[in-house]
Amino acid sequence: MEKQLAKTYDPKEVETRIYDFWVNNGYFHTKIDKSKKPYTIVMPPPNITGQLHMGHALDNALQDTLIRFRRMQGYNALWVPGTDHASIATEAKIVEAMRKEGITKEEIGREAFLERAWAWKNEYGSRITKQLRKLGSSCDWDRERFTMDEGCSEAVKEVFVRLYDKGLIYRGERMINWCSKCCTSISDAEVEYEEKEGHFWHIRYPFADGSGYIELATTRPETMLGDTAVAVHPEDERYQDKIGKMLILPLVGREIPVVADTYVEKDFGTGVVKITPAHDPNDFEVGRRHDLPIINVFTEDGYINENGGKYQGMHKDDCRKAIVKELEEQGYLIKVEPHVHNVGTCYRCHTAVEPRISTQWFVKMEPLAKPALEVVKNGETQFIPKRFEKTYFHWMENIKDWCISRQLWWGHRIPAWYCADCGEITVSKTTPDCCSKCGSKNINQDSDTLDTWFSSALWPFSTLGWPENTEDLKHFYPTSTLVTGYDIIFFWVARMIFSGIEQMDKTPFDTVLIHGIIRDAQGRKMSKSLGNGIDPLEEIEKFGADALRFTLSTGNAPGNDMRYLPEKAEASRNFANKLWNAARFILMNLDENEPAPHIPNELLIEDKWVLKKFNDIVKEVTDNLEKFEIGVAVSKLYDFIWDVLCDWYIELCKVRLNGEDETAKAQARAVLVYVMSSTLKLLHPFMPFITEEIWQTLPHEGESIMISDFPVYSDALNFTEDEKNFEKVMAAIKAIRNRRSEMNVPPSKKAEVFIATADKNTFESCGGFFVKLASASKVTVGDDFNIDGAVNIVTADASVFIPMNELVDLEAEKKRLEKELNDAEKNLASLLGRLSNQAFISKAPAQVVEADKARAETLKEKIALIKEGIAKIG
């Protein structure tokens, strides 16, 4: 066979070629096949603004592993890719780009803005999906979707109308979180709390009747412009006589009452709280209870409005300074204390959110949350690891209504029209001609758009064609596995679950596989501002996509965070290279017309050993993958390939391959080809490129490894006895190597080896291995030997003598054997101790007791052999 592989594996050359090969042959495209069980994954859609980061790389590596595994197992496996329009993030980018040109949204108007946005989407929207291809993602690109494409938009409108008709979507004036930079409302889930150093400003509010003052503290003095009361606890003795009295609001001059409300904690601070119903959710409630006026003092973009008197037009941050200054000048400020408190910030731009009263659209959550809790409780949907179910329950049980309207243009426009004549709201999937109530033509569509997560909540079914009852939907819904990070359980997973149940009557997936986030070498979160992000594309460039995937999917437990160390990728790269070279070795030994992979009729003990090991690995890897233990599966494969296949079996085969016996050579080649190509199949879901490249070069049947059958466990390969026997030989070889190394004998110095054993058959048949792997010049197997001045090495099943007189220090040798004897005896004593414990014998499982008994027996034999060895030295 003329095929040659380069000495080191070059992923760059291989990866693009292989990926194109897969795409061009349509292997990623899934045709509905009703004879097969469906297995479906919908990809968490990356933002169109995004660039591939380590989180995407991990998420997609895991998904690709699962989908490739199931595809090879014979499932009708479908992986639906797509992107998210990311309303806030995208709009912010476009606004920013426009700002650089000196124009604003308002100047060009909604239509022109959306034109720009679409142009931007068309230019950058495919960047991230191209990057996903670099990882080897085998998704069905023919089914690629976008949250704002026609079908998904249709789904959004359908859901909105349905929920509205059921009374589950409503419009109302509520206190919401307002981001003054993004200039939109955001949902509770989108608020991130950050600990910030602030101050407690202690201020005195004088009584209107001149009878002194009341002291209170605030962290946001600028909100006092909107104060409409001061509250104390109804049972606070200190203030009993003050309740109902009027105060003069400093700087403003407004008269406000002292009210009593249990919301106030007596023991905190001064026990007095200023009440600003327009700018604090708790104050809002207090205001409601006491029928207080609501005075909004901020504009949408964070400035003081006309209610702020002389402060109007000032930014709220500047206003704070001005107010503090004046309070001090006018003697209202008592003291300032440093105070660390949590400030709610916008998860996109991290500016402080302002609680604000405004009219918005909401989804009524309670009726939706109930069944969503139920499907997880009854196991229809399970989280892996299970502990995340608790997080999910807690959130779902305490859920508040979801604010879904956003004051943005990029997104799904709310399908509601307001009648200018009668005020009726017409909600409709299609644009209505007139008001549904009075028939007036004077109607206007709501200018707001929907929360990005509203459309992604529908992703598992909107991508399959819903609301049309498509064949895809019927066959592939509910989907199987959702793979995502714990950071978006609330944003996305929870909302998909209740949306799926509500619209489809079925939970959208049976398993949610949760992974952690990738951190830097110091354990810090990778972030743009820290500049500590590692670009997966650069790592692919350096080490190859397979190595990156291998690194990300091994060495950490599900749901746990992981540090990315370049050394890990390097180790993975080395592993790929190891595999490559093993293949190269096999290839250079092959015949011109080497037959396709098969197991020969005649097998030697080492063949049976490796086949048994392989068979075990098939079972374990399959089990692990079915239980989503991806990291465990891949590390087992690593060990099998490196230790069993490369360090042992290939070395063992060299005895035959370098010999003259053509039949034996062919036999070794056949087993090598069989084990290698089957192992490649096992590894393919994890390292798709290199496995395809090697598989194609070796004798094979079929077009591509990715559409070949995943190996299955075979009883015929369960050579337990041969495995056990062969491992006796391995133990002896290891012991000899060990001993020679301790004595500093170089491998070039060969020595004769005498093996005394009860299993002469096995050792005789394996004599060649001692020559090849244990530097033996000649091997003699017998019942017993009496050789003067020989090194004696004892294993459980053999006593090996190596006459190396010139190297042997008999005294040292005796000491060594005595130490070994001592260890063995200690070991035996502890075993016997346990075995004589009646409680152990009666309570421990029989197999455990048996195993201990067997161990004790072999130890006894070993001790006898060591004693003999010592006796021979004299």
Added chain:
RNA sequence: GGACGCUUAGCUCAGCUGGUAGAGCAUCUGCUUGACGUGCAGAGGGUCAGCGGUUCGAGUCCGUUAGCGUCCACCA
């Protein structure tokens, strides 16, 4: 304030339903053995955070303490 996670070899981490501790990297010693030095053969290194309990037996289960971390709630 509540919930959860982590604490295992110098470093980064595995260790599934309890049965005499593992890997990679690093360190040390040998090796120009024609697949691979991105390699081969060997070695050293751990009272599995502390304490208590359950058990014949605990890194693994329960309780508790400490340190670190995350999420949720949020007191002006």
